[in-house]
Amino acid sequence: MSNNRRNFLKQTALLSFGAITSSVLGTEGSQQLIALESQLEVANASSVNFSLPALPYSPDALEPFIDKTTMEIHHGKHHNAYVDNLNKALATKNNQLKLEGLLVTISSYEKTVRNNAGGHYNHSLFWELMRPTTGSSNMPEGKILEALNNSFGSFESFKTQFTECALKRFGSGWAWLYAEGRQLKIGSTPNQDNPLMNDAEIKGAPLLALDVWEHAYYLKYQNKRADYITNWWNVVNWNKVTALFSNL
Numbered sequence: 182m183s184n185n186r187r188n189f190l191k192q193t194a195l196l197s198f199g200a201i202t203s204s205v206l207g208t209e210g211s212q213q214l215i216a217l218e219s220q221l222e223v224a225n226a227s228s229v230n231f232s233l234p235a236l237p238y239s240p241d242a243l244e245p246f247i248d249k250t251t252m253e254i255h256h257g258k259h260h261n262a263y264v265d266n267l268n269k270a271l272a273t274k275n276n277q278l279k280l281e282g283l284l285v286t287i288s289s290y291e292k293t294v295r296n297n298a299g300g301h302y303n304h305s306l307f308w309e310l311m312r313p314t315t316g317s318s319n320m321p322e323g324k325i326l327e328a329l330n331n332s333f334g335s336f337e338s339f340k341t342q343f344t345e346c347a348l349k350r351f352g353s354g355w356a357w358l359y360a361e362g363r364q365l366k367i368g369s370t371p372n373q374d375n376p377l378m379n380d381a382e383i384k385g386a387p388l389l390a391l392d393v394w395e396h397a398y399y400l401k402y403q404n405k406r407a408d409y410i411t412n413w414w415n416v417v418n419w420n421k422v423t424a425l426f427s428n429l
């Protein structure tokens with residue numbers, strides 16, 4: 182890749198990411214620019230190589246809601262393939278952008294990069310957005326609960342709207358809670374697209390993600406996506422959602 186093209190991609194990445202994260206890019210100080218750059222680009226690397234993150238819990242930890250075999254195949258085979266194929270697709274491009282940097286400039290890349298960069302980002306986030314059930318009712322608290330109440334009427338109404346959105350996504354894709362500026366929204370994307378992609382159907386900062394590809398639920402739930410979603414609410418990691426919300 183030529184230096185000119187790389188610089189163009191980097192500038193585009195900085196501007197898009199700044200807009201998405203409501204950063205004050207361009208309004209003051211080089212410190213913020215440097216901080217933003219470090220989120221998107223690896224300095225002086227010959228080429229960025231992506232790797233599969235370990236699951237933050239054992240594969241059977243989400244039982245009985247998400248079964249062990251599904252987790253093993255989903256993480257060890259599907260997610261691993263996105264990482265391998267992303268590295269292969271970028272092998273000759275001397276890529277210096279981190280994953281977020283690729284996503285906010287994704288319209289500049291071919292479909293293979295798009296699908297696999299999206300797949301890697303979405304799944305890395307998805308694992309962290311779940312946790313073993315605590316036994317009690319799984320509810321958000323504090324500012325995120327307040328924001329959900331304000332945006333969707335109530336927590337129950339938020340769950341209903343998010344569930345409907347996830348059910349309506351035809352074929353493979355994802356349902357999202359995301360922030361467009363300070364506004365919380367619900368939406369879905371096809372395939373492995375996500376709201377960080379500069380040409381996605383919905384754009385913003387992801388806060389909660391649900392994988393509705395059949396590979397996420399078919400072994401246990403077969404065609405019953407609705408049952409999968411109902412049970413998934415038990416393992417949502419609201420601490421992670423709260424942390425993402427606090428970073429806005």
Ligand code: MN3
Pocket residue numbers: 255259304392394396397
């Ligand atoms: Mn998946």
